[in-house]
Amino acid sequence: MDDDVQRAARKVRDVEQAVSEHVTRSGPITGRASSPDGAVTVVATPGGPPREIAVSAAALRMGPHGLAAEIMRVAEKAQRSANTRLHQTLERVVDPRELTALGVERGQDEDDFGWRR
Amino acid sequence: MAAVNEERLQATEQLQRELGALTATVEHPNSMCTVTASPKGEIKALHLHPALLNQGARAVGQVVTETVRLATNAAVQVSFNKMALALGDGMAIDVESIAGDSPFRSTWNPVVPPEAPAEQAPPERRQRAPRAEDADDDAFFDNPSWLR
16 A cells, blocks of 8 residues: 555656646646626636635625625636646646546636636 | 445445535635635635625625635545545545645645734734644544534
């Protein structure tokens, strides 16, 4: 069991180094999405919590329920974008099937509201 | 032997199902925002107190961002706890050696306190709990705040 763990740790380290070198070249991987009117903007990270959630002053007029729903909607879009970008970046160094198995889905590029990279 | 393997397979599948559906709910220390999040940072539910909106757009963004981070960390920690229950602390510590420390080990006092006005004393920082020396200690369970 210890050998298996050490082998797994070594493999993770190797992949981590390859990924790290790749990301150093490509820059941090994030996804960004905004409401059509700019009320909510979310910068998401793949597989983690959003790095930044920003709301405009006008968004406060949506009320707590409306604003909460909009934040959730935009955050989901931003994270999908981040996952897609991570998938596109890492599929050169990691088997895409393993990425999908890890939950890093490659979504379709969408160009509806606020998609920016 | 085949029956034992079958049991292990079922237990593993059960653990995967539980981890896949796992979320944690956390309320911000200011009580104005509550978030339910998955270990992957997905926001499953978000509740904003009406009074939070009176604090301005910047405060809303900051509080929601912090609460989502806290809820995600809590969900990751619950995942570690469930894994330790199912596989034993030894295996959970092995996983930490590969995937990195659990949030309970790697974060403490994770909310950045708001800047205090000049006349007000800065908020007291909580001391980090001593790290368990003995691997047999239940390091994964000794912080009740993760078990909400």
